[in-house]
Amino acid sequence: MAKELWKGNEAIAEAAIRAGCRCYFGYPITPQSEIPEYMSLHMPKAGGIFLQSESEIAAINMVYGAAGAGARVMTSSSSPGISLKQEGISYMCGAELPGVIVNVMRGGPGLGTIQPAQGDYFQATRGGGNGDYRLIVFAPANIQEVVDLMQEAFELADRYRMPVMMLLDGMIGQMMEPIEWKKPPVSPDDLPKKSWATTGTKGEREPNIINSLFISPEACNAHNHRLEDKYRRVIANEQRYETNDTDGAKIIFVAYGTPARLARAAAGILEKEGIKAGVFRPITVWPYPYEALHQVAAQESVKAVVTVEMSTGQMVDDVRIGVNGVKPVSFVGQAGGVVPTPREVANAALKALGR
Amino acid sequence: MAKELWKGNEAIAEAAIRAGCRCYFGYPITPQSEIPEYMSLHMPKAGGIFLQSESEIAAINMVYGAAGAGARVMTSSSSPGISLKQEGISYMCGAELPGVIVNVMRGGPGLGTIQPAQGDYFQATRGGGNGDYRLIVFAPANIQEVVDLMQEAFELADRYRMPVMMLLDGMIGQMMEPIEWKKPPVSPDDLPKKSWATTGTKGEREPNIINSLFISPEACNAHNHRLEDKYRRVIANEQRYETNDTDGAKIIFVAYGTPARLARAAAGILEKEGIKAGVFRPITVWPYPYEALHQVAAQESVKAVVTVEMSTGQMVDDVRIGVNGVKPVSFVGQAGGVVPTPREVANAALKALGR
Amino acid sequence: MAIVYQRSKGLADIETHYCPGCTHGIIHRLVAETLEELGVLGNTVGVAPVGCSVFAYDYFNCDMQEAAHGRAPAVATGIKRVLPDKVVFTYQGDGDLAAIGTGEITHAAMRGENITTVFVNNAIYGMTGGQMAPTTLVGQRATTAPLGRDKSHAGSPIRIAEMLATIDGAAYIERVTVTSPANVMRAKRAIKKAFELQIEGRGFTLIEVLSTCPTNWGLTPVKALEWLNENMIPVFPLGVYKDITKEA
Amino acid sequence: MAIVYQRSKGLADIETHYCPGCTHGIIHRLVAETLEELGVLGNTVGVAPVGCSVFAYDYFNCDMQEAAHGRAPAVATGIKRVLPDKVVFTYQGDGDLAAIGTGEITHAAMRGENITTVFVNNAIYGMTGGQMAPTTLVGQRATTAPLGRDKSHAGSPIRIAEMLATIDGAAYIERVTVTSPANVMRAKRAIKKAFELQIEGRGFTLIEVLSTCPTNWGLTPVKALEWLNENMIPVFPLGVYKDITKEA
Amino acid sequence: MAYHEIIVAGFGGQGVMSIGTTMSEAAMAQGLNVSWLPSYGPEMRGGTANCSVVIADTEIISPIVLEPSELIAMNQPSLDKFEPTVKPGGLILVNESIVERKVKRDDVRIVYVPSLEIASELGNMRVANMAMLGAYIEATKFLKFETVVDMLRNIFTSKKAHLVELNEVALQRGAACVRL
Amino acid sequence: MAYHEIIVAGFGGQGVMSIGTTMSEAAMAQGLNVSWLPSYGPEMRGGTANCSVVIADTEIISPIVLEPSELIAMNQPSLDKFEPTVKPGGLILVNESIVERKVKRDDVRIVYVPSLEIASELGNMRVANMAMLGAYIEATKFLKFETVVDMLRNIFTSKKAHLVELNEVALQRGAACVRL
Amino acid sequence: MAKGRVTFRQDWCKGCGLCVSVCPKKIIFLDESMTNRKGYHPATVKEMDKCIGCANCARMCPDSIITVERE
């Protein structure tokens, strides 16, 4: 397949359509408005549904309705808009509805800035909404990876009946890169039917009910434990990560998304200065590859683990949990649209080594 | 002072009024509706403002406006309603506005149940909204403690110009206990004036602006680092916790709110079985008393740390971070309104000891 | 003897949790009968709200989704766009529709979303224990308006039928009540007409039904009907507010 | 020679970021002049929206708060309840007020919240790059309606002035525009009247101002004024929709 | 060491909650520690309403009562639901006016109180729950009748003062059922 | 190893973004790795618009260009802003038609291109940015003119085919400025 | 006058009395001698022969537990 130059946001939209998604609801917000814009033109062409909702809240609830009706459905937004979707996401998890949610993160808190950042890690991985629930969260580091993962995102959503989030920094949404469409497009007609969906009983079965209310504590507890079991299966099966030169490294950088690129640049700088540094990059930030990280960090050679984020420090919690005290963990980051420089990152490593 | 029997929710409302709060905005939701109900009668009597808003989102934004106008202001809700406030809370943090937010937690996810739970720990301590921000989060374990902390909550909110959350499980909101009003009531007239508030320039000063937008990355980054510095001060000064029989204990239970009571009952059971168990109870869950917990866990005598929650496991992340690998950490909990029994909790400890 | 009236097949065969005499039950039946009579029970997806009628998903004999508080019109939109040939309805209370859900219902109307909304206006929040609703009458007591709704502080009740009738996308809007057998029959006709128009693809339809809440009004069921007739109807006049079939 | 027109003291002495010829600037000036003429600049708290006018907090010479997208009426309510003697206004675009903020504006009106809203309707989302707004005309192109707004899919434009005029708590609602010096003067009178009624404590006031977005309409500033006159006014007729001073 | 874990259960409207709060208030007045926890939500409609009361002279560890030391069952569904949970050696008070069956357990103390009959003899149906409370006080012996009567005196003043005596009689009539 | 980090900056409307995408497309056609990152948001209005392009025959580590190896400055504010950031030994291409000052740095290569004059001589103002691109290609020598011309041929077909030649001439005229 | 017959699913009756209030023949009453499983006195009819089968009661019954037959 020939490479094509695509803008991140547009590639995301196109990848969703190729993944068999025929239903999109969303509300404009920078830096992801090219997603609804692309959808508004191409969804109808693909025989699908594009609807600009009156708000992010309406969008996520339309997603809920459409998912409950059996559709492969997606929404996208950026940080403040994702905050508004938290109740809806919690409902989707409670009602076990599949769907893909794209967050093209910008700087916060509040209105913040429209420039790229990674301040929504906690919200994505811990659930900004109420109750015990999880999302599968993919954190690809370039457009090709977004495109490659999109089909999987929809598949996992359907398989586990839970929402999957694509957690991207604004950079990935705004930039252009050459990409290849590696997988053949999925036709919605070929997807397995969802017997639980509300598509009308046709008088042939008992009514299907999509619901997150379990009024009695016993029922609600049982439901929570059922969800927990499902999440355990996801943890067991769906961890993704990438390592780069971590074998025998002295410094392990941990980073996801754009900062992983910077970390590799920093590793290059350190290399020149005679310090072997590697990069551990979680691709799923939930389930977090704790064990894999632990093993990398536990290597004899490793002296320090440095977390790099476009935030003031969020994933570093997971790094601490993974490393579990076997090595010192430190953090370097900038927020609000400023991206740490490779030099800064390299310096943080030097500092961690006590230099 | 004589003890009086108060229902938790009503005591919360009364405590706020006694803390000099004269402004409440909220929307009904079980199990905390007695808070707005009490406020609707007593706020006007105290010369204050009660307004039932059209939604939780409107309520938190009214709080934003009122806080920006210089008022001591409060809102309250329960889990799904708190999810809806996440964008507004992120805005308050971005604009550095004080205020008290009460979450009387119920079971989730989604609509879940109206019975007590602790599934919103992540949301409260990690920020369910967008961007890097924090709330001071108090997690009292009984009504007296809620009442005692309320004045402090408002004071810290004003001192640090940030929202403070009272994170309670529904149990505390619904139960009655005898309480004492230990502190003299605060009169709003005695509170220091807020020079930054939007109260009209009177032509005597430059306009005040309440805002969370910092459009240039440099400005937004600087703002984030300013906030980070503030949060560091909070971390340094505002950790609160309580220990119970932790000295020389073999088992350390870590629990907040109602489960802390259960953990003590479980410790009693273990005691009888010849195992010394203690309870570490964070009173602030952000800033989390990591260091204090670490020291307790690091004691020679300690063989295992067991986290007890009315959830499927959220605070356990903080326990792991605090314990940092020096002792094994395990978890026991029930969700959705079911409360783990002391026996269950004790058994979890036995299991952790390999029995 | 022939059966002239019996429980509709549109209702599931289980008891409701509603308080004695609460007219939610009557309104359920009218919706159920309509679906049965139109022969669309197997072809319908309903959306339950958060409110006393939250368990409506258990009561109707068709596929149902339970929506977040206020968001039923958005959920219904999601369903209808995916399944344009299904009959889709929302059943919502006044807190759900006229407070937290104001945006969703207004925009469903604006889009001319081809769904039917049954709007149960009982001038109070029933489920949560009698707090003030946007439709609470001036002077009416509620647990968050212990001295009665004060106009200068909380405004006057919002009239949804009138408000939404200003919107082009609304095809049919009528306000009815169920305080007598005759009113019940009128309400039934209105609900049926709304569903019929949906089936014809005419756009957004909403029937506002004035309903009682004996429990939170603190009245017996029978007195509650009287109170509704005397106090609510003057503020919320019955009638057709929008009917595209009557427009030029 | 005497100065007959000059920059209002109600405007801060800095340049705006608005595109050339965008009438947001004219509307800003009218609000600023009103506050100056009423002598309330030192006594006013304004609320800026999220939209092109997001930086309004830098442009008005009075205390300002920046609200979350759509929530300006709630923020203003918080301010006004705490400071009932201050003049409080919101300045909002059509995405802000008529889409995401539908609930907040409707309920501010319902409560008769004693604030003034300046509602700038330019039939598009300016700030984010020309997406469809609830007020976008049928057939009008937008970046999310690349073939023009399709009524059967996205409905017809919502008319806020007409809708809110059905609400009791609304004291004054007028729709104006700023496409000519004469219209500018009419708009100014409307805005001033709204603020005067607020100062008298009469309740909720809203002035809808039809405004241009040359950039996203893809027209020169002058052509944009013409387009507005020809296309928007027929859909959004100018005039007074509610005036309690004229009611019995 | 006294540690009473009580469940009071019945139909909504039977005064279940107020039996609980009255005993809590009384315990507090006697310097004991106390907690009261209601059931709430839609189950209140029609179904069973109940509250858990814990009274102790030590600190109260948990307000949740899973295995009551004492159960006051105001109706049949409540007895059905909670009878099995009562601690061996505990106490079950049954509102025998409407509970048709007998208690099946033989490892607990049992007291039957014809509360409605007592109330109707006294000419005021609202004092039925006072009869239950009186039986409880008599059977457990840690609350004092005077405490409750003092409380009643604070509640019923001037015009309503005559109700104090009526309630007091109801308490005693309930208590008498224990002595039988 | 080629690793080009380029910033193209100017007023909105000067075709800054399309210079960037055109060179990206061309690089991709030549089998190189490439990334293109625009500035966006309100700064686009009136202020400076810019994009960062990275072209390399190795993997691209970061799409963010902090210290460009090459700067194309289409207007004065852009030169003011980015001149100091260019890597020593790097290249600055200046649109001398509207940038009034000279480059101050002496540790970089500098090329001045009178893009507007070239365009106006060719009778079509829209080809000004092609002149800049031509100069870039010539100065850096890793992109081929044929690649760009082939791309143009794909864009301008049938009725617009004559534009291919016009653009090609503009490229060459820009390139000629380097050779001066 | 037509002759009718009504039957009540008494165990589901909540004793709200709406049927009682709309019966034109005033023949429905709440049977205080009976308490159903839910704790209510259910509706019943003594003089069934007076029933005209108008279905007013059934139309008003919120619990849809009344079946009406007519000759």
Next chain:
Amino acid sequence: MAKGRVTFRQDWCKGCGLCVSVCPKKIIFLDESMTNRKGYHPATVKEMDKCIGCANCARMCPDSIITVERE
């Protein structure tokens, strides 16, 4: 006719031309010989003596940069 005078804060002008379009005397034009700091050709008046000080231009200026004087 009254005599007027207008002055423009030219460095803030965005050259939108709204003033040009409403001047009844058609004396305002955008000065293409000048480019201001923002990159626009600012508005200016050549035949100031024709100005009647009607202030139409100032009323329409979105950037409030026109001052109008009149005799």
